[in-house]
Amino acid sequence: MxxxxxxxxxxxxxxxxxxxxxxAALPLxxxxxxxxxxLILENVPRLADVAQLKxxxxxxxxxxxxxxxxxxxxxxxxxxxxxxxxxxxxTTAPYDLVSTMRASFWVIGPLLARMHExxxxxxxxxxxxxxxxxxxxxxxxxxxxxxTLDAGYVIAKAPGGLKGAVITFPKVTVxxxxxxxxxxxxxxxxxxxxxxxxxxxxxxxxxxLIAMGAxxxxxxxxxxxxxxxxALHGARHSVVPDRIEAGTYAMAVAMTGGEVLLxxxxxxxxxxxxxxxxxxxxxxxxxxxGLLVTRLAGDITPVSVTTEPFPGFPxxxxxxxMALMTKASxxxxxxxxxxxxxxxxxxxxxxxxxxxxxxxxxAHVKGVSVxxxxxxxxxxxxxxxxxxxxxxxxxxESTIHRVYxxxxxxxxxEDKLRACGAxxxxxxx
Ligand code: UD1
Numbered sequence: 001m002x003x004x005x006x007x008x009x010x011x012x013x014x015x016x017x018x019x020x021x022x023x024a025a026l027p028l029x030x031x032x033x034x035x036x037x038x039l040i041l042e043n044v045p046r047l048a049d050v051a052q053l054k055x056x057x058x059x060x061x062x063x064x065x066x067x068x069x070x071x072x073x074x075x076x077x078x079x080x081x082x083x084x085x086x087x088x089x090x091t092t093a094p095y096d097l098v099s100t101m102r103a104s105f106w107v108i109g110p111l112l113a114r115m116h117e118x119x120x121x122x123x124x125x126x127x128x129x130x131x132x133x134x135x136x137x138x139x140x141x142x143x144x145x146x147x148t149l150d151a152g153y154v155i156a157k158a159p160g161g162l163k164g165a166v167i168t169f170p171k172v173t174v175x176x177x178x179x180x181x182x183x184x185x186x187x188x189x190x191x192x193x194x195x196x197x198x199x200x201x202x203x204x205x206x207x208x209l210i211a212m213g214a215x216x217x218x219x220x221x222x223x224x225x226x227x228x229x230x231a232l233h234g235a236r237h238s239v240v241p242d243r244i245e246a247g248t249y250a251m252a253v254a255m256t257g258g259e260v261l262l263x264x265x266x267x268x269x270x271x272x273x274x275x276x277x278x279x280x281x282x283x284x285x286x287x288x289x290g291l292l293v294t295r296l297a298g299d300i301t302p303v304s305v306t307t308e309p310f311p312g313f314p315x316x317x318x319x320x321x322m323a324l325m326t327k328a329s330x331x332x333x334x335x336x337x338x339x340x341x342x343x344x345x346x347x348x349x350x351x352x353x354x355x356x357x358x359x360x361x362x363a364h365v366k367g368v369s370v371x372x373x374x375x376x377x378x379x380x381x382x383x384x385x386x387x388x389x390x391x392x393x394x395x396x397e398s399t400i401h402r403v404y405x406x407x408x409x410x411x412x413x414e415d416k417l418r419a420c421g422a423x424x425x426x427x428x429x
Contacts, residue, residue, distance in 0.1 A: 002407075004400040004414060006391040007423040008373055011258035014420035017076040018246045018264045018290065019045040019411040020239030023316075024201040026103040027178040028208050028239060029053050032062060032083035033110035034182060035212055037234030043078035044239055048407045049101055056097045056104045060111070061089030076412065078239065088115055095121040095152060101408075102175070105133065108156060109179035112145055113186040116158045135173050139180040142167045143187055164189030164228055172197050172309040177224070178205055184226035185214040193224040199310040200269045204240040211235035243269035244316045244382070245410060246291065250274060251320045252389050252417070253293045254282040254300065255327065260420055263290040272313050273321070279303045280324060299329035302367055306335040319345045319386035326354035327393060328367035335362045345383035348376045352390045352398070373398040378405040385410060392422055399427075 020043035029050070032039040044050060054064050067080040091111050098104045098121040111118035122133065133154070137147055140156060144163040148155045164187045167180055177197040182205070184191035196202070198220055206219030212235045215227035246265035253260045254277050267274060267286045274284050274291070280303050282295040302325060307315040315338040325332045326349055336342050343363055346356045351374040355366040373396035378384030384405040391398035400406075403426070406413055414424045 001401070002403045002429070003427045004388065004403050004406070005425050005427055006388065006398045006400070008371070008392055008394040008396065008398065010256065010392070010421045010423050012253050012256045012260050012417065012420040012422060013258040015261045015263055016249050016416045016420060017074055018241045018262055019076065020078045021045070021201055021204070021242035021244070022047055022049055022409045023174070023244070024204040025050055025239045026053055027106060027182070027201065027205045028237065029057060029081070029083065030106050030110060031182055031205065031208060031212070032057065033060065033085045033088065033107060034114055034185060035232040035234060036086050038082050038084045039212065039234055040236040041081045041083065042236070042238040044081050045078050045242065045411045047409060047411055048404065049103070049409060052097070052101050053104060056093060056107065057083070057085070059090060059093070059097060060085065060107070061087050076416070091115050091118050093118070093120040098123055105136070106175060106179050108136070108140070108154065109183040112140060112156050112158055113162055113183045116161055118156045120154050120156070122152050122154065135169060135171065135176040136179050139167045139169075139176050140183065143180070143183055143191065162187035164191040164226070166192045166194065168194040169196065174199050174202065177202055181206065181216065181219070181224060181226060182209065184228060185209055185216070185232060187228040189228055191226045191228070193226070194222065196222050196224045197309060198222060200240055200243060208235065208237040211237055240269070241265055244314065246270060247273045247314070247317045248320050248385050248389070248410070250277050250282070250284065250291065250293045251317070251324045252392060254280055254295050255324050255389050256392050257295045257297070258421070259292065259294040261287070261290055261292050265291040267291060270314065272311055273317050276303050276305050276313060276321060280328065300324065300327050300367070302328040302330040302332040304333040307338050309338070315339060315342065316382050318342060319383045320389055322356065322363060322365060323349060323386040323389040325365040325367060326352070326356065326390060327369070327371060328365070330367055332365045332367070333362050334365060337361060344379040345386045348379065348383070348387055349390055351376050352394050354390065370395060372396060375399045375401065378402040381405050381409045385413070388413065392417070
């Protein structure tokens with residue numbers, strides 16, 4: 001298994017191109033199942049999760065053509081995929097394919113909407129809490145689906161097609177908002193999603209669906225209205241920049257010091273997280289090329305944050321911000337309200353000498369002046385990158401094991417950081 005070796009102490013200076021967002025690319029690929037025509041997606045990140053979803057879509061009978069790099073393309077330019085789900089040959093998403101990635105469960109929405117049936121294994125994904133699917137099932141039942149659970153599979157049927165409905169989510173959920181929005185595009189009549197997720201990835205999916213002929217208003221607010229249409233058509237769409245990748249590198253620069261341009265990143269997508277980074281003593285300026293992040297000197301000021309649905313502080317940046325706070329000049333509290341078991345990085349950060357005391361949904365962080373290099377283990381996607389952030393300033397050498405977690409969501413992380421001066425390398429095998 002690959003490892004990442006880092007020798008801490010170097011500042012970061014230069015340019016980091018921000019890739020297309022994993023969390024937008026996944027639902028966008030899945031949306032291809034809604035139409036017989038070809039969906040062309042640009043700026044798709046090269047990630048293990050995307051590769052896994054391609055396997056799942058292929059199993060349903062989807063043809064995916066990857067266009068190669070064009071002359072003049074940036075070194076880190078994303079892929080262009082031509083996805084054609086002309087003939088859906090299989091409406092089952094089997095356990096072997098679905099169990100490694102939670103988002104693959106989302107195929108249930110388009111399959112049910114277009115084929116009026118689906119059999120989808122209950123999902124897997126990062127071990128960050130129980131992550132139930134009750135709200136997906138509630139939404140699909142409201143749309144008229146008949147659901148049964150059998151041997152780890154959800155069997156969904158909608159003879160005659162789905163029907164528009166008012167769906168009120170008791171809790172904000174990104175995944176169930178994506179699925180309900182996709183399913184409702186082909187339902188008869190009007191669907192209203194209340195207390196819908198407002199994340200930029202939801203807006204990106206809505207924009208793509210609209211380009212495919214869907215009638216959707218309100219994406220980006222908590223009420224989304226979808227007027228069903230008979231069929232969707234092909235379209236061309238470019239994936240939004242990854243706000244979590246951008247926030248992660250902003251926190252890395254806040255940790256190491258230096259000046260980095262996060263090319264393509266947009267402030268409006270992560271304003272609350274950037275305000276927390278700024279409060280820690282870092283300057284962030286939005287330019288027409290992206291976000292310029294600068295920390296030249298001085299202590300890291302302690303800042304407490306609480307994760308919340310968008311536009312609040314994202315749970316996907318919680319571990320990274322905690323890593324930054326381990327070197328702050330005082331105490332902070334990091335509170336996690338979205339997932340119940342998302343502090344697995346605490347014990348790994350402790351190996352660097354970080355002082356963190358978890359207490360229920362809170363982690364009390366006591367800043368220390370020195371972190372020391374150590375062997376550590378990646379436990380989930382975002383937690384693993386928090387270990388990279390700590391290792392970048394830890395004295396001496398650190399080795400991060402189980403890098404496959406990182407490869408699920410960060411495109412060529414070591415190349416991007418090395419280009420900015422980090423002493424980082426991947427050790428194969
Ligand atoms: C998505 C993101 C993930 C991010 C999360 C929250 C993708 C591929 N993943 O995950 O990176 O951390 O949003 O921003 O986009 N819940 C239920 N019942 C359900 C569904 C969800 O109780 O049926 C709960 C979850 O356990 C969690 C909360 O709702 O406590 C939010 O989960 P949700 O927004 O659905 O997360 P995902 O869509 O899985």
